[in-house]
Amino acid sequence: MEIKFGLISSDSHGQLDRDAYTIRMSAQKWGDRIPHVVEVKEDKFPSPVERWKVNGEIQGGNVCNCPTAMKERGYYPQRWEEVPREVYDPAQRLLALDRDRVDAEVLFPNGPGGTFFYDDAAFELDCVRAYNDAMAEFRRVSDRFIPLAAVPYMSPIETIVEEIERVVQAGHLGINMLADPSAAVKGLKNLGDVFWHPLWNVCQDLGVGIHLHASAGLAGKLSLPQWKGYTRRQAHCVSTLRNFCTATQIVPYLIFSGLLEKFPRLNWVFAETGLGWVSSVLEACDHEWEKNQLWTEGIVTRPSELFRRQMYVDFWFETVGIEMRDYIGIDRILWESDFPHITSTYPHSWDAVEHSLKGVSAADREKVLFRNAARLYRLD
Amino acid sequence: MELKYGLISADDHVHEHPEVWTARMSKQKWGDLVPHVETAADGSQRWLVAGEPVDLPRAGSANEMPGTRAQDPKQWDEVPVAAYNAIERLKAMDTDGVDYSVLYPTMSGMAGQRFGRLDDSELETACVQAYNDWLIEEWAAVSPRFVPQCIVPIWPMDRAVAEIRRAVDMGHKGVIYPASPMELKNVPHINEPAYDPLWSACLCWLIFSSPRCSTAFPI
Numbered sequence: 001m002e003i004k005f006g007l008i009s010s011d012s013h014g015q016l017d018r019d020a021y022t023i024r025m026s027a028q029k030w031g032d033r034i035p036h037v038v039e040v041k042e043d044k045f046p047s048p049v050e051r052w053k054v055n056g057e058i059q060g061g062n063v064c065n066c067p068t069a070m071k072e073r074g075y076y077p078q079r080w081e082e083v084p085r086e087v088y089d090p091a092q093r094l095l096a097l098d099r100d101r102v103d104a105e106v107l108f109p110n111g112p113g114g115t116f117f118y119d120d121a122a123f124e125l126d127c128v129r130a131y132n133d134a135m136a137e138f139r140r141v142s143d144r145f146i147p148l149a150a151v152p153y154m155s156p157i158e159t160i161v162e163e164i165e166r167v168v169q170a171g172h173l174g175i176n177m178l179a180d181p182s183a184a185v186k187g188l189k190n191l192g193d194v195f196w197h198p199l200w201n202v203c204q205d206l207g208v209g210i211h212l213h214a215s216a217g218l219a220g221k222l223s224l225p226q227w228k229g230y231t232r233r234q235a236h237c238v239s240t241l242r243n244f245c246t247a248t249q250i251v252p253y254l255i256f257s258g259l260l261e262k263f264p265r266l267n268w269v270f271a272e273t274g275l276g277w278v279s280s281v282l283e284a285c286d287h288e289w290e291k292n293q294l295w296t297e298g299i300v301t302r303p304s305e306l307f308r309r310q311m312y313v314d315f316w317f318e319t320v321g322i323e324m325r326d327y328i329g330i331d332r333i334l335w336e337s338d339f340p341h342i343t344s345t346y347p348h349s350w351d352a353v354e355h356s357l358k359g360v361s362a363a364d365r366e367k368v369l370f371r372n373a374a375r376l377y378r379l380d
Numbered sequence: 381m382e383l384k385y386g387l388i389s390a391d392d393h394v395h396e397h398p399e400v401w402t403a404r405m406s407k408q409k410w411g412d413l414v415p416h417v418e419t420a421a422d423g424s425q426r427w428l429v430a431g432e433p434v435d436l437p438r439a440g441s442a443n444e445m446p447g448t449r450a451q452d453p454k455q456w457d458e459v460p461v462a463a464y465n466a467i468e469r470l471k472a473m474d475t476d477g478v479d480y481s482v483l484y485p486t487m488s489g490m491a492g493q494r495f496g497r498l499d500d501s502e503l504e505t506a507c508v509q510a511y512n513d514w515l516i517e518e519w520a521a522v523s524p525r526f527v528p529q530c531i532v533p534i535w536p537m538d539r540a541v542a543e544i545r546r547a548v549d550m551g552h553k554g555v556i557y558p559a560s561p562m563e564l565k566n567v568p569h570i571n572e573p574a575y576d577p578l579w580s581a582c583l584c585w586l587i588f589s590s591p592r593c594s595t596a597f598p599i
Contacts, residue, residue, distance in 0.1 A: 224560055227571040 001143050001379040005101040006366065007349065008373040010314050011213070011271040011336035014107030014147065015064055015088040016134045018080050021112075024130035032056055033123060035112045035130075037063060037080050049078040052111055054127075055118040064088070065110055066340035069096065074342065087340055090141035097144060100347045102337060103370065104144040104379065107135060108176055108213050108271065110340075113150060115178065115217075117185050121154035125163070128152040132167040139171035146377050148176040148211055153188055157195055161202050173377045174209045174269065179216035179250045192257035200263045209267030209312070209376060215246035222246045240343065247273035248281050251307070255285060258298045260306045267376060269312040272338060276321035278328045282307055308332055312376060315356065315368075316345055322356050325364065333368040334376070381524075385477040392481045394519065395437055395463035396488060396511065398456055404510035413503060415487075417456060424454045427487055429507075430498055437486040466522035473525065482527040483515060484556060491558040492531025497565065505533045505543065512547045520551050529554035534561045537577040544581045555582055 021035040035054040042049050052059040062076040064083045070076075077083045085092040087110075097105065108114075109131070116127040128150045138145035149172040152163055164175060181188035189195040203210060215222065219242050230238060247270050254260065254268060285303035289295075301309070308329035314336040315321055325333060335353065338344040345352035357365050373379070398417040405414045415429045417436075427434040436453050453459045462468040473481060488494045488511050495507040508531050515528040530547035532555060533539045544555055557578065561567050568574040 225562055225569060227569045229569070229571055 001104060001374075003103050003370055003374070005103050006370050007102050007335065007353065008370045008379075009102050009105040009337040009339065009349075010269070010312075010334035010373050011316075012105035012107060012339045013065070013110035013341060014093075014135060014138060014145070015066065015083070015110040015340075016113065016131070017088050020134040021127065021130045024133055025126050030123065030126065033118075035127065045078060050080050054112050054116070055120075055123065057118075059112065061111075063111075067342045068344040068346050069340035090138040090145060093138075094142055094144065096339065096346070100337065100339070100345075100349045102349060104146055104373075105337070105339065106146040106148060106174070106211075106271075106373075106377070107138060108148060108211070109150070114176065114213075115150070115153065115184065117154070121152070124154050125152040125159065128163065132163070132172065133170070136167060136170040136172060143379075146174070146379075147172050148174045151175055151177055153178075153181050153185065157198050161198050164199065164202060164208075165206070168206050168208055172208070174211050175203065176211045176213060177216065179212050179218050179246075179253070180221075181217075183221050184217055191254070192259060197262075200259070200266050204263050204266040207378060209269045211269045211271055212247070212250060213271045214243040214273065216250065218246050218250070219243075222249055243272055244274045244277055247313075248277050251278075251281055251311070252285050252288075252303075255303045255306055256289075256294070256299065260310050261299060261301060264309070267310055267312065269314075269334070269376070271314050271336060272343075273313060274318055274321060275313045275315045275328060275333060276318055276324070278307075278313055278321070279324040282327070312372070316343070317352055317356065319356055319358070322360065322368075325360070325368070330364050330367050331372055331375075334373050335369050381480075383479050385479050387478050388480040388482075389478050390482045391484060393484050393486045393490075394469075394515065395459060395486050396514070397464040400514045401507060401510045404513055405506050410503065410506065415507060419455075425456055429487075429494060430500075430503060434487060434494070466519045466526065469519075470523055470525065480525050480527055482554070483519060483529060485511065485531060488531055489558070492556045493534075493558040493561075493564055495531075496534040496558060496561060499565070501533060501536070501539060505539055508533050508543060509546075512543070512550070512552065516550045516552070527554070528552045529556050531556050532578075534558060534564060535567045537574065541577050541581045544578075 018037040025034045027034065032053075033055045035052060037050050038053045038058070039048045040051050040058055050063045052063065062078065063080055064077055064087060066083060066087045067074050067076055069084050069087050086096040087093065097103070112127075113131050116124040118124065131150050135147040135149070139147055149164060149167045152160055155163075177191075178184055180190055182190045219239070222245070223242050226235065226238070250270070260266070260268075282304040289299060289303050308331070312332050312334055313328070314334045316336050316338060321328070337346050337349050339346040353369065357368070401415040407414065412428070413430045415427060417425050418428050419425050425436060427436065436456070436459070462472040469481070473479075484490060485492055489496070492508070495504045498504045498507070512530045515530070519526040520528045528551060530544065530552040532543045532547075534557070558564060560570060562569050
């Protein structure tokens, strides 16, 4: 891949077109259960709006979460025709990348795509296959897109492994997972469980990392009860800042499970979690590791070294966290734009870059802006 | 204030010994609800708090015990004396070169939340008062190097405020309160003005008394 601007976003959100699932899933088999966009009446809107409908259930949120791609920044489209093509059409989306002077972007889901939990493993599997196929199309249009695969959690592990092998062949360069599937659906296994070992083996061998985005499904479980007295924007700040605090728990959770020792070439990527917390968590992990003598229980490598060997974190606005770059590990830091979500730096990403990286050497800048990502995703 | 080493620990923990509550609460009134240590047939021991079993606290979590950190006590006689006895604790502080030690609980909950889970507010208050009395009688009275902090009944506010005043009058220098009381029982969210009497009580003490008072929110 040609690097023209010197900037790769390691966390952006790829929206699928409204017919992405209907053209890929059997209408005869699934009928109205297939994810699609429908018109509905909502009390707070005078005229009909559009929402995604999956498995017969109207999905919460807007028809597309793309407030930074709108002419009026911050506006959430209520009907599909309001959604800019730059959000869901890969050929058009390249124009948005050029405008922001970003070379490539890692695609997490937007709207239906992360999980499909509807008490039906066969339906989940078909949805996941359709999602993964549709996202692979982005990469067929341009190698500037780096798609991440969804996982059919409710299938047997052999099926899960088969799907991941299939989609990596089709162009996916990582997989996007929940930090604890057992907290999402009863009967699923915790990531520390041996159930997942075949998947870790395959991902390690294929060189694709496991991606945990924001709270990776644990915001509800790892949060204080929300206070009703917050204004809408206060509540948004409180809930969005949980993404920094949930990862502080997931890093020790993974490190002390022994997974990184068992699978020493498997990468773990924390997206949209920021990095200011990393140094304090690593120092605390090292301290507890020493005081509890955990080398006697299978964690023979110092936690901060495990992190610098196998974990990555993203940033997009921070300055203090960047000051900690040597301790965190300059090779473990990635930049992200989060396009087209509300926190995104788009279309002024380079202003954000300069703000964060003031005084950082040219070599370090290149690492966090594109070289680390190019290595992680093997973008030769 | 005399400083010998020039080091104050702002967060240490006492271990409540088996007689903290049995020696201070009425057996006649509360019977087996009084927190006490029970011995099982195999000789292992555990706390019973209003009938609820609680494992013995980890010795390694409260005391500097090189070489034995991984071993949890199964019986009280395995718990190091410095964990629950003030005289021995002073020796441990001298070994570590620490002048003063701010005291937080262990079995009562790091935030004093153990009794906040009880439905009976009167029982909660009786348990809390026994802890606060013990901290004065067996720690603060032994040496000024111990900085006692009281726990409080989390609700209702008049009980919480009354206990703070009682405890501060006895010599407590800080208040420990759980950060999320609404997860312990059906009480308002911690951000609600309903808690203003609690903050006011702490603030009044801060302004009008010479030893400083603060509210601590340990997890």
